[in-house]
Amino acid sequence: MSVLEASTGIAVIDAGEMPQRRRRRMRLWRVLPPVGVFALIVGGWYTISYYVLDESRRFLLPPPHQIIDVGFLDPINFQNLMRGLWLTTEVALLGLAIAIVIGVAGAVVMSQARWLELSLYPWAVILQTIPVLALVPLIALWTGFGFQSRLLVCVLIALFPIIANTLFGLQSADAGLRDLFRLHGAGRFTRLFKLLFPASLPAMFAGFRISAGLSVIGALVGDLFFKQGEPGLGILIDVYRSRLQTEQMYAAVLLASLLGIAVFLFFGWLGRRVVGKWYQAGRG
Template identity: 60%
Template sequence: MSSELTDLERTTQDPGAGLLADAPAPGPRATSPRRSLLPVLGPAGVFALLVAAWYAVTYLVLDPSRRFLMPAPHTVVVDGVFGKNISEMLEALGRTTGVALTGLVIAFVLGVAWAILMSQAQWAETSLFPYAVVLQCIPILALVPLIGFWFGFGFSARVLVCVLIALFPIVSNTLFGLKSVDKGHRELFALHKTRRLTRLRKLEMPAALPAMFAGLRISGGLAVVGAIVGDFFFKQGAPGIGILIDNYRSRLQSPQLFAAIILASLLGIAVFAFFGWLSNRVVGKWHNPKQ
């Protein structure tokens, strides 16, 4: 009887004590089927709206005599993507891919080295970072003619254009990642009197990986843009996808023009998606505790 009174008094003093003790631990929140399908249904719905708007512009807005300016999507697919010009488009796309990836690799090496140099001392960042900003602010179209005069109009000139366009995001993101290391971790390495190279290899570079991959995804798309821009100006040698776009424009081959633009866009999307996948494989989700 006394034990029952003791329990009753305890419950009276803390009414929620018994309920909290008996309440089951919260389990993982179930994901509804609608939410799990949202990453697929959302983009698919937007794509359907875009295709519908495309058809509306072709058949409702444009006069029949001017529909060559924006042919219907099925015309682009039949005459452009699966037409007789698809082989030369794929060959040109392969050349553009080689130029873009070569420029991206060079930009990555230079950008990471540049960022590491600036992260080692404040005077180095103060002296070098303004030039990275200047490089980003100079219109690339103003430099392309000079690049052609100095380096010719072949593969190397196209790669250089890609490097100039893709360099700044890698520099800025890598520098941000190197400088965002936890202060306590820095103090721990300083307490053990580790060498600067060891601190860079075991602390700063692993912490900078998420930011580096973010810069790579941005620069990957920019490198594709640089390769196409180089094609527009350096019209010598084997044609890339940019040269074909310009040729189809001059010949008023609208289905082929739209198909070439779509292929160039898919190349940029593929590069972006590849580095996103690679980031998840290398870095995982350890840097984002909310996921």
């Protein structure tokens, strides 16, 4: 205890402790709300399972512990789910990678001239608005019912957010900086890689995060439509539904959701690593 504390009876807090306490408080406030909502969801789930549904209809919404016990703790079911998760992850990540390459390349091409954007962007919008169900028969005729078909569906679903966000970011570079680059005689590629790309990174990674979740949806949709080959999570969900194995079905849905969250969080982390510091400083 310091002399000031002994004489006044008032505790003196070190100035260095204040930011540390503030950071702990902010972390706590980030964790508590989602944990509270999760607890409410689980409590409501148990309430519906045991107090709303009759025992004969409890298979419609089995309690969470039963889903974990049957879906994940049973070795055979767990092995089937892990195999399906691996195939779905493979399709989702490969489809997302192809969508990123095509989407970024297409946005770069459209950003180079107004007439290119007017020529190509409407077709990207049309591709986005066509229901995948309408394209399924054509995809089946072109590529069959195997891995390639699932991959193509995944790319189609995940492509448009990358194109739209990357194009928006490329066109959002500061006009004064554009004029400065032109004034110093910078070429097209110099402006692209030293001005437009850095300026577009925040919007680009926002598109990646959106498409990350859509790629998982695309992999599941491809599974549901093209039911040949090794089963992914989509095929397992449909099989469990047809057999009324609801515990396994909910477990597969949970795994698919966790996969989408994991890919989304990865691109959020990667975006903060790539653009976080200077982007936040610029906004501040």
